Amino acid sequence: MAHAVLKIGGAVLFVADTAPGVRFAQGKQVNICITVADKEQAQKYYEALKDGGQVDHPLQEVYFSPAYGMVTDKFGVTFQIFTQRA
Template sequence: MDKRAKEAIKYYQEASNAKIIFMQTLGEGLKDEVSKLKENQLGLIAHSILKIGETEIMISDTTPSVPFQKGNQVSIYITSNDISITKQFYKKLKEDGKVNIELNESHFSPAYGMVTDKFRVIFQIFTTRKQTKL
């Protein structure tokens, strides 16, 4: 979302009785990253998970380092609790595609990456924090 994630979250809560499972702002991230942000960027949503029925959707604002453009506002998340499965998805999806973010450890996941596959579909792939490091 282009600085409208909070608005979208509220909308989906009202429209579908969605429940917020997790929400973190950019300002709640790693101190090194937060220090690079402007004051008006601290409240932007870095990551949120809403549960609608049995389905989970993730909503975030576009990070300041990735400019918003039509076509990149929707991506498919693949979540696993097994790093080997995350690596398998990542490896296959990047074939004939483009790596947007290399698969690496982040503050919210032991293995997170983003690719645009050969069909120009954006996938964000990550392992839940329950796993050990890469």
């Protein structure tokens, strides 16, 4: 699995390809990870991306983030939403 961090203006995008052993599926070759500072911003992105899409992991607290979720949007692109710990 490969990872990259892209800095675009004030935004930082973390991208990763699929995990080894996962079958190729159109739109699944790259995950885009959006990192936000708080749960409220995470909720806004999550709601917008799941509209017409599919929830892959519900937005919830996990051991590495106070609000983490994964959504495949209506175009077939998978987004991970990651909230930083304070």
